[in-house]
Amino acid sequence: MAAAAGRQPPGPAEGEAPAAGREAGAGGEEGEGRAKGGVEAGGCYLALCARPVHFEKANPVNCVFFDEANKQVFAVRSGGATGVVVKGLEDRNPISFRMEDKGEVKCIKFSLGNKILAVQRTLKSVTKNANILGFCWTSSTEIVFITDQGIEFYQVLPEKRTLKLLKNQSINVNWYMYCPESSVILLSTTVLGNVLQPFYFKSGTMSKLSKFEIELPAAPKSSKLSLSERDIAMATIYGQLYVLYLRHHSRTSNSTGAEVVLYHLPREGSCKKTHILKLNRTGKFALNVVDNLVVVHHQDTETSVIFDIKLKGEFDGSTTIHQFVLPPRSIQPYQIPVAGPPSVTSQAPVPCKLYSSSWIVFQPDIIISASEGYLWSLQVKLEPVVNLLVDKGKLMDFLLQRKECKMVILSVCSQMLSEPERGSLSVIATVFDKLNNEYKKYLEAEQSYTMVVETGLSRSNPLLKRPVRTQAVIDQSDMYTHVLSVFTEKKEAPHKFTIAVLMEYIRSLNQFQIAVQHYLYELVIKTLVQHNLFYMLHQFLQYHVLSDSKPLACLLLSLESIYPPAHQLSLDMLKRLSTANDEIVEVLLSKHQVLAALRFIRGIGGHDSISARKFLDAAKQAEDEMLFYTIFRFFEQRNQRLRGNPSFTPGEHCEEHVTFFKQVFGEQALMKPTTF
């Protein structure tokens, strides 16, 4: 909606905001807001982008236009005769061209893709006696004209250089607004102007959505236009289209200040009032939507506040009332880079006047300073938020909804685990739960996607998309690498706390039924071993809190020398895995428990395929003649049973053991082949 204070109501062709030419400075804003706003308080969480679009500032011979659809600034000199320069935030290479000066340009826009240029030079339409309010490109070849008497949807046929009318609708229009993101045009109708009629455009079709009425703060006394386009904005928030209405403070109502009312405009169904954002102040405001946050700039105090409609508010049965998330702060101070030839650049950069009355604000995140010739996109800085939101649970709720949140979240996690801002365990638990809730949602989406693809159902559902992994998905490896391993290595915290944190993370993962990776268990074990907390480790394993895996069992085996019960724990784990029978045999043989190994392998029915040599080797190393005898005899019997002869085959490489057997027990002790 509209711009910062002081600006005159824009001309009829609002969409492209003739940013130039309007004399700004009417408000005498100099110095006024400075003292009030607490601008110097630090923690500025809003900033202008570092690489703005610079254009020739507006003056009597240079007109500047902004096209919201392509986010391009047009600088038109002398009606285009001496040149038109088009610059955008995304496209860094400016487009320059000239055109004939056929009078004052009212509106100028490229079609999507910069293929066709449309220019409006007069208010009157040729065909009808209607005023053209403006036009919008809805695709590269489709254009919509809005007049005070209706809306007309055309297809452009570039080869024939003609327009083909696709659809039109007669309706009295006060003003219109276009939201390119959602291809919706909103028309203000009726005398008061507060009945809004949305149209939705998609590939050659224009569909009328159900109209709705904006509740005005007080019943208007006269029947004149009461809803200004300056107080309306359209933006997509969390994937849904909203109409934002800035309802000014009215003396008659007992409200504490102005508020922003959000109307949810679904593609189907009726538009509903859903949220009220309390501003708790009065004066001149402007709105932006950045990263799904509603930003409200207040010119009087030169500060801005932000609202997040996903955060908890006060629900009154139909609408949710929100307070601003963070204390009001100014946009971060901005230095205008001094351009020009190198010889001149020695002068210091000029601080930019923020909240200037020459600022004009466009949706969703554009701020234009016509007087200085800059176009910025507004950005939300997350680092300062960390210190402004004390409640860590709320902070996480806020951060998890932001685009660039990952590193900030990880740093918040690190911060809450170390002095001086160490959080309590219940806070830490809350944060872990919030992270894992998001993590689980992603895993589930991913899983059901994989399932659909695997079962071949994807062909019947062309809309199926692989779930997007946003930055809010913080998985175990992120936590391990950036937070937990660093935290356990620092050793500044008491070990009780360290272990409690690790267990809390594992508890949270389990609560969300997320399989815990074994490196987390290893971290727990490492920490416990470091502090000689073997009994604690034993209890965790006893209750299977550290889930079974081969790597874990091997780690336990390696602990046997410092904690003997680890041997039993490891064997139990290998047994439960049921895929580690070879490992069990190896462990037993290495401890010279040859009989136990043999009994085990026989118990699972694998004794016909084991290597005799391996067992005989182990038996010989045990230096127990009776044991050797027993093992030797077992294999002789196996040979007899399998091959009808007790002797070993050359392939078994047991000659050495046969010799040893004969040496100790005599040749006659060898088993005789049974003959029938």
Place this chain on the structure above:
Amino acid sequence: MVSGGCRPQAQDGGGGGGRPGEAARSDPSQFLHLQPQARAQRGREKKILFYHPNEVEKNEKIRNVGLCEAIVQFTRTFSPTKPAKSLHTQKNRQFFHEPEENFWMVMVVRNPIIEKHKDGKPVYEYQEEELLDKVYSSVLQQCYSMYKLFNGTFLRAMEDGGVKVLKERLEKFFHRYLQTLHLQSCDLLDVFCGISFFPLDKMTYLKIQSFINRMEESLNIVKYTAFLYNDQLIWSGLEQDDMRILYKYLTTSLFPRHMEPELAGRDSPIRAEMPGNLQHYGRFLTGPLNLNDPDTKCRFPKIFVNTDDTYEELHLIVYKAMSAAVCFMIDASIPPTLEFCRKLDSIVGPQLTVLASDICEQYNINKRISGAEKEPQFKFIYFNHMNLAEKSTIHMRKTPSVSLASVHPDLMKILGDINSDFSRVDEDEEIIVKAMSDYWVVGKKSDQRELYVILNQKNVNLIEVNEEVKKLCATQFNNIFFLD
């Protein structure tokens, strides 16, 4: 020690009912400590720190102590590091234990007597082979452990105030403790002195972990915590050996004492005390009785742990909500105030109440899933030396002071004998015994685990018994490495 006849054992004979083969009951006849290294000139009497029964005439005390000393010294000649542990006589068994250097404990247990009639006259016959050495030497060792838990070491008492203080502490402790010993019903479980662990799923266990960690954080003077449910251990912050004896105290002394009022419905634990306070079932089993009484005493029992190295003295706070009991142990140098107790009650009470019902619910679900509701078909005792885990389907639910075996004492004695055999060798072993009247007793030892099974089936052979035990292992112990 020693000495028959200082108390007639008529009741023991009666316990045997005079029937041959019926195991008679044993009773402690004497119990004493002596200190053999004391200088001879101080006289033997000075060496006696505690003697029960105290009524025994002084000279006899001295004689008995002298005999013990002589036996120990004599056997030292043959085995300097391991002198005699017990002495078998016709009437008694004597057990010797040196828990700390130069401090000896001796316990004398009378052999059971059976009454026989010879020529119409009653004749008393001592059953010399009925008592099991391991059972009673374990009981003697536990006497010391229990003393040490509440009093610290003998040496520490000597350092604190010499023989006088030590004698006072011994008198005070053993006077009460000896009355709670039920020597008649001691069996294999006393040899193990194990811990029964409460079976629990991972998630509930983690919740308990989380609870304990948060409580230790909020009540930051808490040094160690232990958590029990249904008199079974779930978590111990104490080291294993300390927990073992604390567990014994809790389950055989403290909990049973508090069970009766609960059953009787007195002392209804639900309280709606200070306004705004959540209703909960939490209450102190040690310490203040009534938190609303400003004059209530916040005195908690003191316990001594890690006596081998750090030697810590702690206050033992036992707090219970429904079936869940938590032991909070705080450093003895910080006396818990009424304010602290109120804080503990307000923080722990509500959360423990919720947790206890969670555990109960989860336990029932798990039981239903695993189908463990069915009565165990097997009578067995399991013990794991590594974590002291013990499980018995032979013993009935613990009564206020003892747990009673549900099988014939002769069978229990066979279990004890097998256990003695096991302790003699390191190797894994399996022993199968055919007992009287269709009973089979099977003992298995695998690594650090022991399993004893009692089967009662008509006309079965060795192979079938073996199969039955295999079946038991497959159902009850399939998640551990237990060799068949």
